Amino acid sequence: MKIVPVSKATLGRLPGYLKLLRKISPDKVPYISATTISKELNLGEVQVRKDLATVSGEGKPRLGYATEELIKKLEDCLGYNELTGAVLVGAGKLGGALLQYEGFERFGVEIIAAFDKNEHTINIDSKIEVLPMSRFESFCKERNIRIGIITVVEESAQDVCNQMVRSGITAIWNFAPCKLQVPDGVLLQNENLALSLAHLSNQLSRSDKE
Amino acid sequence: MKIVPVSKATLGRLPGYLKLLRKISPDKVPYISATTISKELNLGEVQVRKDLATVSGEGKPRLGYATEELIKKLEDCLGYNELTGAVLVGAGKLGGALLQYEGFERFGVEIIAAFDKNEHTINIDSKIEVLPMSRFESFCKERNIRIGIITVVEESAQDVCNQMVRSGITAIWNFAPCKLQVPDGVLLQNENLALSLAHLSNQLSRSDKE
Numbered sequence: 001m002k003i004v005p006v007s008k009a010t011l012g013r014l015p016g017y018l019k020l021l022r023k024i025s026p027d028k029v030p031y032i033s034a035t036t037i038s039k040e041l042n043l044g045e046v047q048v049r050k051d052l053a054t055v056s057g058e059g060k061p062r063l064g065y066a067t068e069e070l071i072k073k074l075e076d077c078l079g080y081n082e083l084t085g086a087v088l089v090g091a092g093k094l095g096g097a098l099l100q101y102e103g104f105e106r107f108g109v110e111i112i113a114a115f116d117k118n119e120h121t122i123n124i125d126s127k128i129e130v131l132p133m134s135r136f137e138s139f140c141k142e143r144n145i146r147i148g149i150i151t152v153v154e155e156s157a158q159d160v161c162n163q164m165v166r167s168g169i170t171a172i173w174n175f176a177p178c179k180l181q182v183p184d185g186v187l188l189q190n191e192n193l194a195l196s197l198a199h200l201s202n203q204l205s206r207s208d209k210e
Numbered sequence: 211m212k213i214v215p216v217s218k219a220t221l222g223r224l225p226g227y228l229k230l231l232r233k234i235s236p237d238k239v240p241y242i243s244a245t246t247i248s249k250e251l252n253l254g255e256v257q258v259r260k261d262l263a264t265v266s267g268e269g270k271p272r273l274g275y276a277t278e279e280l281i282k283k284l285e286d287c288l289g290y291n292e293l294t295g296a297v298l299v300g301a302g303k304l305g306g307a308l309l310q311y312e313g314f315e316r317f318g319v320e321i322i323a324a325f326d327k328n329e330h331t332i333n334i335d336s337k338i339e340v341l342p343m344s345r346f347e348s349f350c351k352e353r354n355i356r357i358g359i360i361t362v363v364e365e366s367a368q369d370v371c372n373q374m375v376r377s378g379i380t381a382i383w384n385f386a387p388c389k390l391q392v393p394d395g396v397l398l399q400n401e402n403l404a405l406s407l408a409h410l411s412n413q414l415s416r417s418d419k420e
Contacts, residue, residue, distance in 0.1 A: 005416060008409045012402065077412070084411045093310045097303040098403070103387050107408030146414055149407070171414040173407055177313050187417070189410045191403075192222065193308070197359070197383055198317030199218045200399045201294045202287070204356055204381040206215060207397070 006077065010051045015106055016041055017051070018074040026068035033064035079108020087145050087169075089160045090152035091116040091130045094175060098151065099128050109147065113139060117156075133163075140167035150174045216287065220261045225316055226251055227261070228284040236278035243274035289318020297355050297379075299370045300362035301326040301340045304385060308361065309338050319357065323349060327366075343373075350377035360384045 006014075020040055024032065034052065038045040052065060056073040059065040075081055083105065088095055091114045099114055114130045131139065139145070148164040150157055150172060157176035164172055171187040174180055177195075182188045216224075230250055234242065244262065248255040262275060266283040269275040285291055293315065298305050301324045309324055324340045341349065349355070358374040360367055360382060367386035374382055381397040384390055387405075392398045 006409075006412050008405060011409055011412055012405050078408075079411060079415065084415070086407070086411075093303070093307040097307040100303045101403055103404035104407055107404050107411070109404075109407050109411045147407075147411060171410050173410050187410060187413055189406065191406060193311055193401075194313035194317050194319075195218060195222045196399065196401060197296070197314055197319050197357075198288075199216075199221055200381050200383050200397060201289060201296075201317070201319045201357060202216050202221055203397055205289065205294070 006054050010054055011107070013043070013047075013051055014055065014074055014078055017048075018071065018078065021067055021071045021074070024067070026071065029067055031060070031063040031065065032067050032070070034059060036064070078106075083108055083110045084147060085110055085112040085143060085145055086147035086149055086173075087112065087136075087140060088114045088149040088151060089116070089133070089136070089164070090150060090156075090175075092151065095149075095151035098149065111149070112143070112145075115139075136163060137167045140164075140169060145169060147171045147173070150176055150180075152176060154178045216264050220264055221317070223253070223257075223261055224265065224284055224288055227258075228281065228288065231277055231281050231284070234277070236281065239277055241270070241273040241275065242277050242280070244269060246274070288316075293318055293320045294357060295320055295322040295353060295355055296357035296359055296383075297322065297346075297350060298324045298359040298361060299326070299343070299346070299374070300360060300366075300385075302361065305359075305361035308359065321359065322353070322355075325349075346373060347377045350374075350379060355379060357381045357383070360386055360390075362386060364388045 017037065020037065021032065034045050034048045038048040052059070052070070055077045056065065056070050086109055088098060088111050095114060099111060104110060111128060114128055115133050115136050116130055117133045146169060148169040148171070150160050152160050154176050157174065157178055158180055161172060161174070161180045161182065165183060165186055170185065172180070172182065173189050173191060175191050175193070177192055180188060227247065230247065231242065244255050244258045248258040262269070262280070265287045266275065266280050296319055298308060298321050305324060309321060314320060321338060324338055325343050325346050326340055327343045356379060358379040358381070360370050362370050364386045367384065367388055368390055371382060371384070371390045371392065375393060375396055380395065382390070382392065383399050383401060385401050385403070387402055390398060
């Protein structure tokens with residue numbers, strides 16, 4: 001199978017397909033068509049075909065998709081068969097909120113540890129351990145952690161980012177409102193919350209003027 | 211001036227332009243060219259021209275942009291001359307993190323109040339008042355609030371959304387991981403944090419397979 005990138009929009013719909021297929025159960029319905037799926041989920045048929053093509057390829061003519069196989073492929077794509085471990089650095093309010101945020105596991109990702117430079121003042125109401133930064137590198141290397149989440153202040157973000165790269169992390173999700181430099185081969189995804197709110201506000205004020 | 215929508219990417223660069231222009235000061239430099247700006251900020255000249263065109267129109271041939279006027283237009287676009295008030299519903303961890311998140315004002319938005327159904331158990335270390343939901347509608351109507359942020363659990367999100375619409379809110383920033391129904395004319399922006407992390411994880415696992 002050719003590896004095609006899964007867009008964020010497609011990814012967001014995959015748990016819905018999986019839920020439906022599990023509900024109908026492969027014993028009773030060995031094959032399911034894109035038409036049936038699209039009706040059940042109230043989605044366009046073209047969209048369903050496109051989404052499923054990125055995960056599993058085409059269905060069989062006149063039969064549709066083999067239900068059991070499609071379930072497995074969706075689970076694989078969503079990482080259900082192997083939860084990906086992530087670490088978080090910066091156990092402040094936002095970090096704490098992410099540690100408690102439900103729904104990461106629904107997409108196959110689990111935050112397994114949080115780190116903070118200040119190990120004494122940490123008081124997070126969460127099941128996840130908060131460790132001192134001195135243990136960061138060895139922790140990540142031992143467990144082969146690949147995903148790092150940055151929720152520290154702007155001033156410390158590049159340092160933390162460098163430490164992550166040194167520790168073998170190759171995908172960084174950055175909440176600090178600044179540009180980070182990463183070497184080639186490291187994925188960087190910026191989450192600028194202020195900008196998201198600003199964009200909404202700006203759309204609002206422009207729709208007022210129109 | 212024709213009202214053109216400002217993209218999120220452009221919006222994110224506007225504070226940088228403003229900072230530069232304020233630094234050089236209009237008295238000393240009455241006109242500034244896109245070339246100068248692009249060199250100072252290490253951005254492409256075409257991008258600078260496009261960004262500034264959405265805010266202020268074209269510069270004058272051979273002179274460039276009138277510095278003082280451009281500063282004003284950037285401030286207007288970023289809402290600096292009139293902070294837009296927003297309210298937040300759901301004063302849990304994520305809500306608390308947003309209340310403390312710095313940088314909203316940099317984009318002209320200010321969260322002026324938070325609401326929660328449970329007024330007794332609220333203990334947020336923030337300067338912003340947390341009010342009971344019973345006061346929500348009158349608060350929003352009196353102050354003509356237009357922006358609402360939803361940080362409640364999935365089950366309550368549609369109810370809160372309906373209450374916001376009834377209270378005159380026309381732009382909703384939703385953090386609950388569910389689809390909300392809004393009437394025509396109400397802007398809805400969904401922030402699915404789990405999906406963002408999942409997207410990063412998925413890119414990572416696909417780059418491994420390649």
